[in-house]
Amino acid sequence: xxxxxxxxxxxxxxxxxRIEREYQVLFPEAxxxxxxxxxxxxxxxxxxxxxxxxxxxAYGLVQGNDKAFVWRIETDDGPKALKWIGRKAEKAKxxxxxxxxxQAKGFPVPSISRTKTGRLFLQDGQRVGFVxxxxxxxxxxxxxxxxxxxxxxxxxxxxxASRGLRLPPGTRIKSKLGGWPLDYQSxxxxxxxxxxxxxxxxxxxxxxxxxxxxxxxxxxxKLLEQLVxxxxxxxIEAEIAGGHPPLCHSDYGxxxxxxxxxxxxxxxxxxxTHDLPIRDMRKLFETFLGETTALDEGLRQVIEGYTKHxxxxxxxxxxxxxxxxxxxxxxQAAKDGFTLNLFDEATLVxxxxxxxxxSRAVALVSKKLKPKR
Numbered sequence: 001x002x003x004x005x006x007x008x009x010x011x012x013x014x015x016x017x018r019i020e021r022e023y024q025v026l027f028p029e030a031x032x033x034x035x036x037x038x039x040x041x042x043x044x045x046x047x048x049x050x051x052x053x054x055x056x057x058a059y060g061l062v063q064g065n066d067k068a069f070v071w072r073i074e075t076d077d078g079p080k081a082l083k084w085i086g087r088k089a090e091k092a093k094x095x096x097x098x099x100x101x102x103q104a105k106g107f108p109v110p111s112i113s114r115t116k117t118g119r120l121f122l123q124d125g126q127r128v129g130f131v132x133x134x135x136x137x138x139x140x141x142x143x144x145x146x147x148x149x150x151x152x153x154x155x156x157x158x159x160x161a162s163r164g165l166r167l168p169p170g171t172r173i174k175s176k177l178g179g180w181p182l183d184y185q186s187x188x189x190x191x192x193x194x195x196x197x198x199x200x201x202x203x204x205x206x207x208x209x210x211x212x213x214x215x216x217x218x219x220x221x222k223l224l225e226q227l228v229x230x231x232x233x234x235x236i237e238a239e240i241a242g243g244h245p246p247l248c249h250s251d252y253g254x255x256x257x258x259x260x261x262x263x264x265x266x267x268x269x270x271x272x273t274h275d276l277p278i279r280d281m282r283k284l285f286e287t288f289l290g291e292t293t294a295l296d297e298g299l300r301q302v303i304e305g306y307t308k309h310x311x312x313x314x315x316x317x318x319x320x321x322x323x324x325x326x327x328x329x330x331x332q333a334a335k336d337g338f339t340l341n342l343f344d345e346a347t348l349v350x351x352x353x354x355x356x357x358x359s360r361a362v363a364l365v366s367k368k369l370k371p372k373r
Contacts (some may be wrong), residue, residue, distance in 0.1 A: 004147070016288075038107075040068050045073070049075075051115045058073070059296070066095045069083070075089045078133070080133065081110065081133070083130060084124075087270055090171070092128035093271050095174075096120055096128070097171065097269075098247055098269050099272075102269075105164075107161040108265045110132040111133045139257070139258070148301070152305030152306050154264040154266065155249075155252055155281070156310035160250075164244045165274075173272065174272065175341040176274065181224065181232075185222065187226060195209070195214070198213070205344075209347055212349065219325075234318050235316060236276070246275075247267065247273065249273070249280055250279065251270075252280045277310070278312070278320040281302060284305075296360075299321075300368070321362045327351070327352070333349065
């Protein structure tokens with residue numbers, strides 16, 4: 001959602017529809033739909049904007065898939081983003097309320113425009129959409145020290161500002177608090193099931209999986225045992241008892257942040273949920289890692305960068321260091337193969353090596369950790 005091609009790529013909107021002659025309409029090559037579908041979405045966008053005190057001048061379709069549509073709309077009040085969220089209505093509403101809560105706390109998110117009747121969002125059947133400020137800026141470079149400091153601070157500030165979310169009566173709460181052990185167990189069970197499938201299959205991918213899976217599964221089971229014996233449950237209990245648990249963005253990374261001047265805006269709250277903040281720290285770690293970055297150095301930089309602005313206890317860091325070792329990458333590579341028929345043997349091997357190597361990195365970092373006062 002950062003840029004839009006300044007010149008038309010092609011126009012699918014029917015010429016017989018009068019409204020097309022009133023606006024400039026742009027469509028990127030990446031959006032491939034039947035003309036009727038694009039016409040329908042364009043009409044929806046125009047009807048939507050009529051409910052705001054804004055005068056549109058140009059519509060640009062930025063993203064489109066079977067569920068979500070995002071438009072950049074040039075208006076008399078600057079560029080706006082019109083987004084129809086590709087999630088169930090109740091989940092979409094939660095993410096918009098979370099977005100508005102952060103905005104009210106002064107955290108840098110795109111400001112939401114209210115409709116003429118004061119509503120934060122609109123609903124069309126099971127689809128929920130809203131209009132917000134379009135942020136013009138650039139992506140973060142996680143390997144530039146200045147950018148990295150901003151990136152870490154923004155995540156810590158996000159978690160601090162996210163506390164205290166209050167929802168209108170009847171709104172469904174999104175929460176993963178207390179759900180990690182079940183998630184671990186579910187992934188382990190699927191890895192075991194795929195191992196049984198691989199024993200009956202021929203091919204390089206299945207052969208590699210049979211070689212790698214036993215060790216990875218044993219590693220994951222060990223981490224599950226460590227998690228349930230760790231400070232995880234005490235932390236969950238404390239957050240629930242406090243009544244104002246933090247939010248996790250759950251997809252904090254380069255594609256969902258925009259640096260405008262010295263301010264890092266966080267966008268796309270679709271995946272927001274109540275959870276322990278260290279889940280976002282793991283994403284921070286993945287973003288920081290480069291081809292030449294040693295795992296222990298990456299962990300150290302992430303912990304120092306984040307806790308400088310939001311201290312964590314040794315027990316809380318212990319939970320993070322368990323989660324950062326779980327074989328998520330291997331699980332995803334296996335899932336791609338067994339459920340999508342995307343058989344990438346090299347990625348499977350690399351993922352197993354990377355996931356298993358994290359144990360040594362954690363051991364090295366743990367020796368140097370000191371409690372925050």
